[in-house]
């Protein structure tokens with residue numbers, strides 16, 4: 001029998017950016033919070049001396065182990081899904097701070113076009129531009145409404161950057177100047193400028209200088225050590241929850257964090273959440289944590305699965321296109337981040353140096369900045385040159401046609417180490433009626449609960465946008481003077497590899513409870529004291545990394561929760577819009 | 580190109596440029612252990628070569644000599660010795676693989692290994708791909724066949740997969756060339772490896788291409804991983820590739836135009852276990 005614990009104001013599931021922001025804000029406001037995190041406890045000093053490529057990049061030390069819990073995956077609703085079995089095939093965060101600890105730190109706001117994508121597309125090109133079955137909608141919030149929350153997150157996270165010349169309105173400058181530009185980034189920017197484009201230094205969650213945020217948390221200047229993406233930062237120079245929101249929450253004395261606590265159900269009665277049930281993964285003991293408000297901030301997959309297992313809301317059914325939970329699943333998978341790799345005979349770049357968010361970028365082919373009248377897709381992508389810093393196992397790039405092993409491979413991989421650069425297109429991904437999440441009929445976790453099942457197909461829209469982007473990247477690579485240019489190839493179909501945590505939706509926000517699960521405060525239409533925070537709320541995948549938008553919406557949700565705790569009730573009026 | 584021995588960032592410069600001293604964080608828990616040991620070590624030890632531990636050179640996974648010999652011959656063809664330096668054998672890769680297979684990774688401890696395990700053959704792929712592009716509504720999912728994907732769907736863990744794969748290579752050598760893999764000419768060994776790479780051999784319901792790609796990737800890992808794992812002996816592969824190994828950072832050099840070659844350092848240096 002589960003042990004029932006004392007009631008608190010708010011229970012928050014998950015300790016990443018999403019859960020961290022909500023807990024920091026509510027505990028500062030004086031509410032009693034319990035945060036439940038399934039993974040282990042960790043502190044910043046645990047990352048000292050972890051610059052070990054095999055252990056972190058290849059063996060995924062910081063990534064959730066799939067031993068007892070994974071997802072199943074298929075392309076079409078007429079396939080049987082198979083489990084994603086290998087640890088390396090799915091990146092999801094675990095341990096205190098979540099996936100937000102081993103992120104790279106490239107920072108983009110999403111575009112004004114995103115938030116009103118349906119009306120803006122129709123307005124410019126007419127209804128017929130949106131193909132049947134593409135489930136895009138306006139989000140129920142505009143860019144201008146969300147802007148102050150973006151600003152708030154950027155100040156907390158200490159973002160380093162300069163404005164995108166083609167970007168939307170900003171109320172604040174980035175709190176820190178942009179990162180230094182390496183010779184490769186300078187080459188990218190100068191060459192792009194020469195062909196009439198508008199490059200800038202990518203904004204980053206790596207600190208360009210020592211910085212203290214408005215909550216009094218200090219982060220150090222980034223050292224460009226290059227063991228960044230997939231690692232915890234041992235200098236506390238990467239903005240993450242352990243450096244920011246978690247200590248802010250804890251020092252109020254109002255937030256208790258319990259690690260090794262796997263939440264398995266949201267408990268509810270008469271349409272109201274009463275708490276959550278969780279298992280202590282070290283003892284196997286079960287607990288019930290009652291609360292006035294339940295916040296799910298356990299990343300896309302757990303947020304969706306917990307609602308489905310707890311029988312809250314109606315699971316989306318592609319046959320009827322009814323139901324909201326699991327609907328609008330999108331992700332940046334193998335048709336995105338394609339581009340062109342250039343090999344330079346007489347240049348060598350210090351590419352063993354770098355940082356997760358170090359790069360040059362441009363937005364000339366992003367969102368609706370360019371005319372789509374004669375194009376067979378909507379939306380766009382950012383173009384980036386990133387200098388993560390490549391360690392030795394990864395850095396084995398050879399021109400196409402070179403064997404992948406043997407004497408010629410050895411010779412060329414050594415010759416071209418530090419002589420190649422890639423420019424890629426971070427294409428946006430639209431939601432379709434046939435891409436969604438539900439529960440798998442066959443595969444189970446250690447408790448006998450069904451796994452989450454993903455159905456995801458790459459569409460013509462995805463192929464067309466990628467083909468367009470690859471050409472643009474190749475043009476830039478040519479301007480950069482590469483001797484050999486290898487263009488990426490379009491994939492036949494989805495490869496069931498879930499890298500980088502760019503998968504979202506399923507508890508998507510909107511104005512119409514028929515098609516959306518949460519309102520623009522991420523409050524469930526069906527259960528007013530349940531808030532579902534994180535990428536699960538995003539109705540489509542824009543052309544950039546998701547975290548700043550997750551952070552901004554978490555600030556918005558925190559504001560809504562506080563309002564709800566004071567006044568109760570629905571925080572937004574439902575509308576009937578039909579999509 | 581300049582050859583700056585162990586430039587990178589000295590500990591003292593690191594402290595100066597990071598502003599850590601100013602920020603007063605050095606005394607805190609964050610930097611405690613590592614910096615102290617690094618600072619005490621002094622500049623001289625930075626480039627100290629780590630010599631191979633002879634105790635790495637014993638097997639803890641492979642019990643049959645024959646299996647280990649096939650592995651050694653195969654990885655040497657994947658990353659052969661040449662004028663630039665050692666091949667996989669000289670770098671200790673067979674021992675690296677042996678140790679990897681005896682641990683969590685070799686036993687797929689962090690992977691989802693619960694059934695059912697359907698067999699998916701490459702030969703079905705065209706048919707399946709076409710079907711995957713059609714959404715047929717109203718079919719019961721339970722009776723459907725999984726679409727072909729290159730995913731790991733075997734019940735064998737990597738250790739078993741390696742043993743079976745190496746033995747399948749041995750069998751293929753005997754069938755095709757009438758001799759054991761290790762006795763073949765290198766061109767013949769390459770031919771067997773190519774047959775595996777092209778998926779021309781099937782064993783235990785898996786495709787040889789999947790085995791080859793695992794063998795190839797693990798070999799590269801053994802060549803270039805930190806020497807603590809038993810491969811990349813003496814950091815020779817890092818020297819060949821001009822990779823400096825783990826460093827505190829490169830803040831002073833990130834804008835430098837010329838390519839900087841540094842004498843590599845390993846985790847052992849970095850963590851201060853000298």
Ligand SMILES: Cc1cc2nc3c(=O)[nH]c(=O)nc-3n(C[C@H](O)[C@H](O)[C@H](O)COP(=O)(O)OP(=O)(O)OC[C@H]3O[C@@H](n4cnc5c(N)ncnc54)[C@H](O)[C@@H]3O)c2cc1C
Pocket residue numbers: 013014015016017018019036037038039091092093094095096097098099100101102103104105106107108229230261262263264297298299300302356499500501502533534535545546547548550
């Ligand atoms: C390698 C990598 C690089 C990335 N780089 C970037 C980047 O450059 N820019 C960018 O914008 N984004 C990047 N991302 C994505 C970014 O990490 C995520 O968008 C972000 O971490 C999401 O924050 P979150 O709080 O929603 O989820 P998380 O940080 O993952 O937090 C969710 C937490 O919930 C916990 N949890 C899950 N289920 C349960 C349960 N049942 N019970 C209890 N706890 C549970 C998890 O253990 C986890 O700690 C990257 C991701 C990866 C993996």
Ligand code: SF4
Pocket residue numbers: 206207221222223224225226227228229231232233234235236237238354355356828
């Ligand atoms: S590159 Fe910078 S932010 Fe990233 S881990 Fe190294 S010091 Fe930290």
